[in-house]
Amino acid sequence: MTRCGNLPAEMNSFVGRTTELDEIAKLLTRTRLLTLRGPGGVGKTRLALRAARNVRDDYPDGVWVAELSAETEGGLLVHGVAGVFGLHTQAERCALESLIEYLADRRLLIVLDTCEHLVDSCAAMVVAVLTGAPDVQIIVTSRQELGLPLEVVMVVEPFPVPPPEAADLAEHDAPSLFLDRARAVAPGLRTDERAMMAVARLCRRLDGMPLAIELAASQMRGLSAIQLADQLDVHFKLLADGEGLLVRHHTLRTAAGWSHELCTPAERLLWARLSVFPAAFGAEAARGVCEDEFLPDVAGVLAALAAKSVVTRVGDRYRLLDTIRDYGRDWLAELGESDLMIRRHRDHYLSAARRMGAGWCGPGQLEWACWARGELPNIRAALDRCLTTGDHGGALELAGALWVLWCHLGLVREGRHYLDRALAAAPVTDRARSRPLWVAARLALIRGEMSLARGRAEEAVESARRHGDADAEAHALLALAESRLFTGDLDLEGARAYARRVAAGLDPTSPGTLFLPSFLAMAATFGGDFDEAVRILREARSRHDARGELSQRAMDDYVLSLALFGQGDIAAASAAARAALEAKWRLRDTVGGVLAIDQLARIAAAAEDGRRAAWLLGAAQRIRTTFGPPATEDDTLTALREAAGARAVCLIGETAYARAFDEGAASHFEGAVTYALRD
Known part of the structure; x- marks a missing residue:
């Protein structure tokens, strides 16, 4: 974008x-x-x-x-x-x-x-x-x-239709549209006088409705315009009143019904099933939701529906126009498959979310980020259906499985909306609560709500222990430890003790194993043991590189910058912060990005460039208030940011500081990133 x-x-x-x-x-x-x-x-x-x-x-x-x-x-x-x-x-x-x-x-x-x-x-x-x-x-x-x-x-009116006596149809939009679309499926289309009279008759019968005309034109493969118009006449007479007058407001629905009748049984079934998608979808999603023993070749049938203009192709994705979707949804209810398709739609996105979570700390992060953003309307629809139909377990599982989307791709506010609703609706004893609770704790950490984070994490630990979920307990313990660390209630030895407990509960392939070094290095940095922090993070780098991982490696680079800054190596700290920002920008992770910009402001202040520090602090504040919250409670990172601001004021004075801060605050996110990465 x-x-x-x-x-x-x-x-x-x-x-x-x-x-x-x-x-x-x-x-x-x-x-x-x-x-x-x-x-x-x-x-x-x-x-x-x-x-x-x-x-x-x-x-x-x-x-x-x-x-x-x-x-x-x-x-x-x-x-x-x-x-x-x-x-x-x-x-x-x-x-x-x-x-x-x-x-x-x-x-x-x-x-x-x-x-x-x-x-x-x-x-x-x-x-x-x-x-x-x-x-x-x-x-x-x-x-x-x-x-x-x-x-x-x-x-916006339908196209004017040519009167029966019209001699030149080229002057009329309705037949022009029909001919344009018909030639796409029937390159040898006849356009003699009789054929053009049939086209005009067809456009009049369809009241000049563009979508109805396009549906009709898509049927021209193997038919002449005269045959098509005759078929349409027969079909529309079913809706005529006693005087033979068409019920005009049913035109489009009748055209959709006629197209439906011209479809094969497999095409009709897929049309109905695809109506479960509220927005664009990919071929893989169509197969995952719609394919079964009654519909074994979704790819081929989908291509046929696209050729008939029932499905619209948008790049490498597909969608149903609203009227076509509504018609398909009615047939889905007639078939008695509405609940089945809603469950399959939910299960498809739940399965994909789980695969994203399991594969996040690997080489496919950018692809998963692209998938998640492209599928947001379908993800939202699945969550909303779970919540409105009383499928509390489904809502909990899906909201928790989407932790990457909420925590690493910037949708913190939306994640909290769904997690809070799902947790409030589900029984306290539901075993599916453990993961959503630790995810909710992590979102509270991101928002700077340390007390809430601690409460959610403690609840998650209790739930996970009750149900024997060691992985959820480990992630909850890590969130609990971080809430204590950021409020100064945990030293390095305490962090190490937590890390041992967390590691004991994690599968070696769990993403949580990659989060631990950053946590320990942050604890070492806050405790002033910068050498230890650097050692931890440089050891962790090989594991990130082996996995081809980007997001957590960038977070480690940010913490490394803090530690290098503490050692007094400003140039190396700057390089690490820039690397973190570049990676977070590629993922469009605004939360991680603003942390890196804050750190680059500290570095500028330390280098006695007060104006750059003020500009970056203003830009970071703009991003923070636009994409995420300011910290609501005192924490260590807030104190570091405030110290950089105070240093910049000492360097250039309050008036110049305010001017540069306001300039940064007026920047766009991409402009702030460009400026921050500039030498």
């Missing part, structure tokens, strides 16, 4: 809508909130994205698209939108404030796509964003307008 935006590539040609595109461009010169309203399948999303593409040069900070159809909970809406910009808010402070702070000094366009199921939440967020970010504009697509005074609504 770059600051120029995240507009998706167009997967096929854009047809028509010249008048609408011109009108949108004009409206954007005089309104900050434009809603494209229309029924499902009318082409609101394609129109919004093409219009945004046409004007993107007007927005130096880019055009950004937030696809909201998979969002089911208004309370998490802002977090989803913030995630588009790489913001993963973690603090108690309102996530909306963090988003507004990020957008306040930017000139950009946001497309909020598919808002009708979250109208009230969207409206509240839009008002706040437009109020707090004066150079931001928003395009909304929705079946229902937001109802705001500042909103300009443009109704």
Whole structure:
């Protein structure tokens, strides 16, 4: 992701809508909130994205698209939108404030796509964003307008259809769309007068609805336009009233039903089963959730559905448009498989989360990070379904298994949301509580809530011992030890005692074994035994290198920088902190990244570069309040940061310090990283 935006590539040609595109461009010169309203399948999303593409040069900070159809909970809406910009808010402070702070000094366009199921939440967020970010504009697509005074609504109509007497169909968008899509599946398509009359008849029958036209065009393989129009006539007569008039508001659903009838039994079954995915999915996920003895070749059937425009391909992923998903969901219920598919969807992501946890401390970290961020809508849907259907055990297991996502990829606030809900709903005696409890303890550590971290860790230890879960007990003990270490309640000998207890409970292949050296080195550093800390970390480096691990090695580099700083080797401390920041930036781990920037500020202050120290402290504070919380209780790392600030003030004075701090605080995360890595 770059600051120029995240507009998706167009997967096929854009047809028509010249008048609408011109009108949108004009409206954007005089309104900050434009809603494209229309029924499902009318082409609101394609129109919004093409219009945004046409004007993107007007927005130096880019055009950004937030696809909201998979969002089911208004309370998490802002977090989803913030995630588009790489913001993963973690603090108690309102996530909306963090988003507004990020957008306040930017000139950009946001497309909020598919808002009708979250109208009230969207409206509240839009008002706040437009109020707090004066150079931001928003395009909304929705079946229902937001109802705001500042909103300009443009109704998106179906394509005008050619009248029976029309001589030149090239002037009409509806047949142009049909012909464009039909040629993709039938290159030798006939376009003589009789065929074109059939195309015009077909477009009239489909009321000019773009999605219905595309579905029809996808059936042209092996058929002529005349045959297709005749088939469609027969099918649509089933919905005619006593006078032979089509029930027009059923057009799209009827077209979907007709496409459904033209599918093979295997294609119909996969269509229904794929409706369990609320957002885009990969072929592997489709196989994992949908494949069984009744559907043994998901890959082949998926390709066939894509060829028929039932499934839309987006890069190497697939998705169902909302109307198509709704139709499939109805058939899934008719088949009696709704609960089965929800369980399989949950089990697929639970299994993947467990594999991610087991394989995290290895060479695949970047791939797992990419997978986790790409699958967030499906992960959220699985968690929400568990919580709303009373599947408390499933919610506990999945929320706990996702510890990498919550603790190492920046989604601390969201992790806490799901962990707290799952823990509150499940019985205290549930054996599945042990892992979620130690994960919750680690999130509290990250948030600087040391008392809460200690309480969660103690509860996790008790639960793990009760159920004989040695691995969970070891991780809980480590979190407990860290909560004591950061509040000055544990010395190096005490840390070593904890480490022995932790190591005794861990499998040698457990990720927790790689966390211990950093903990011990931190204890040595806080106790002033810098040589011991350096020795521990340099021994650990070979184990990280052997595994091809990146994240924990970066954390060790950060602690190594603290220890080298204590030894007085400023150059080596700087190199270690930069290495930590580079790795955390690659993983987009903002929590680890801000620690490294804090350390580089300390180093700058020690090198008597007060302005650089102030700038970095300001940037770190901006990142900390945007992506995560300030420490809520006194701890050792906070004291180190405050000492660097005091030193910088002594070097350059309060006025210059405030100016440089504010400059850093006005930077973007990527800008802060670039500056911090600069010599």
